[in-house]
Amino acid sequence: MIGVAGCGRMGGPMLVALQAAGFNAQGYDVRQVPYPRCTTDIPTIRSKLETLITVVRDIAQTEEVLFGAQNFSQAPNLRRIIICSTLSPRYVKSLSARVSPAVCLIDAPMSGAQIAAEQASLSFMLGGDASDLDAAQPLFDAMGKHFHRMGSFGMGMQAKVLNNLLAASNTAMTRLVLDWAETAGLDEGKLLGLIETSSGQNWFASGFETIEFSRDGMDAENTIGILVKDVDSALDAAPSDADLSLPKSVQAAIRALKPKI
Template identity: 70%
Template sequence: MITVAGCGRMGGPMLAALRVAGFDANGFDVRPVDQAGVTDDLASLYDETEILITVVRDITETDAVLFDDQCFASAPCLKTIIISSTLSPRYVRALRDRVPPHITLIDAPMSGAQIAAQEARLSFMLGGAKADLDAAQPLFDAMGAHFHRMGNFGSGMQAKVLNNLLAASNTAMTRLVLDWADAAGLDERKLLNLIHTSSGQNWFASGFDSIEFARDGLAADNTIGILVKDVQSALDAAPEGADLSLPQMVQTQIGQLTPRK
């Protein structure tokens, strides 16, 4: 049995895609979730889980799923853990020394926002041994459309935090540009259409109408808040001696976003 831990904006659609594809998949979330196959009773999944996909919010929640009393790292049938949350690459690589050696570890963070998860066209950044990734590929095929094998375990997460640093930069600057356009009396839709076909083109601006968090301000439980966390994960994995001023500025800008009408 496959268990998806964390059935929110991303994990919920990922679980649904696995079930549609015919996999024996269930979900766990600490909150009550109104979705087929999802429970808040971890014990009911513990004995039968063979593959665990974690899509929880952060390191604290990942530790809780893996290592708290009767949690999955010691589950009797567990063979594979797939880390799909966006976390510090340093933390992810260190899991190899904390998880029993008979359990395969794959890092598979994803990109595309909720809309891509709902349409099963996520982009996965994969880290792990080739044989392990080959064995798990049918799962990724069910949930995604683009697969980037980046190297050994931990490489997928390193690539993801760098990708998300760019996404955060695009988010911060696009929102600033739209605010300045408002002040200048420019029409938002006309400007976004211009950006889409011009040198300022970026994922956030081009997907502004479909990205669920495009108009959000910062909140602890939303995607803007997650972007702040993701930039911190990138900073945690920065090369020694790197200039952190620009990423830190992006993080500050994201953290100051207010809702856009």
């Protein structure tokens, strides 16, 4: 049985995609959530669990899933753990020494926001042994459309935090540009159309009308808050001699975002 731990905005649609593809997949969440076969009962998951996919928010929740209250890493039939949460690459690599060598470890953070999860068109950044990735590919095929094998375990996460650092930069600057445009009296739709076909083009601006968090302000529980956390993950893995002033400025700009009506 495949268990999806964390059935929120991303994990819930991923669970549905696996079920639609014919996999025996069940979800787990600490809350009641509106997805089929998603339970709050730990023993129900642990007893049958063979592949665990974690889609929880952060390191603290990952610790709970793997080693804490849920302790799924000790499930009797567990053979594979796929880390889809965006976490510090240093933390992810440390899991190799904490999980039984009999359990295959893959890091597979994804990109595309909730809409891509709902459309089963996520982009996955994959890290792990080639044979392990080959064996898990049918699962990724069910949930995504783009697959980037970045190297050994941990390299998928390294790639993801760098990607999200760029995403945070695009988010911060696009929102600033739209705010300035509004003050100047420019039509938002016309400006976004211009950006789409010009040198300022970026994923956030191109998807502004469909990305669920595009107009959100900063909140610890929403995707903007997750972007702030993801910049922290990138900073944790920065080279020792790196100049951190620009990423920290981006993080401060994201943290200061207000809702855009």
